[in-house]
Amino acid sequence: MAPLTTSVTVRAPAAAAWELFVDTRRWPEWGPSVARVECSDRRIGEEGHGRVQTVFGLWLPFQVTEFHAGHYWRWQVAGIPATGHRVEAFGPDRCRVVFEVPVVAAPYLVVCRWAAQRIKNILERERPPA
Numbered sequence: 744m745a746p747l748t749t750s751v752t753v754r755a756p757a758a759a760a761w762e763l764f765v766d767t768r769r770w771p772e773w774g775p776s777v778a779r780v781e782c783s784d785r786r787i788g789e790e791g792h793g794r795v796q797t798v799f800g801l802w803l804p805f806q807v808t809e810f811h812a813g814h815y816w817r818w819q820v821a822g823i824p825a826t827g828h829r830v831e832a833f834g835p836d837r838c839r840v841v842f843e844v845p846v847v848a849a850p851y852l853v854v855c856r857w858a859a860q861r862i863k864n865i866l867e868r869e870r871p872p873a
Contacts, residue, residue: 746827746843747852751859753840755866757832760840761813762786763862764828767793773861775854787816795820817843826855836870 753760763769767782775798782793791807808824809817817827827843840862842855 744846746845747849748841748843749852749856749859750839750841751863752833753838753863753866754836755838755870756836757830757838758813759866759870760830760838760862763865764830764840765816770795773858773865775857775861788812791816791818826851 763773765786767780767785767787770777770780777795778798779796780793783791787807789807789810792805794802794804796802803821805818805820807816807818815827815829818825824845829841831839831841840859842859844852844855
């Protein structure tokens with residue numbers, strides 16, 4: 744079954760959005776459910792793994808399960824398939840940030856929508872329009 748998606752268009756280069764997606768130190772800035780991250784590397788990659796602390800204090804292990812540099816990554820959290828993260832370029836200074844959520848986790852789409860808006864705000868604040 745196809746995942747549910749939420750997205751936002753951002754006035755920023757796709758590379759900047761991708762960097763924000765893969766930099767684990769920045770996840771708490773845009774991830775409403777993420778308080779802290781401990782990871783094998785600062786920037787996740789094909790074999791990224793670690794653990795994430797939820798805003799409720801619970802630590803959960805994660806593993807990247809799919810990775811296409813510059814475009815898409817998906818993970819599982821506590822052994823459960825979780826969100827997919829995608830960046831689509833629309834030119835040098837515009838992109839779309841997309842979150843994918845498994846159908847069984849449909850309510851989490853609200854959290855992902857909030858995260859997408861936070862990413863938009865961060866990127867547009869860091870790179871104001873010319």
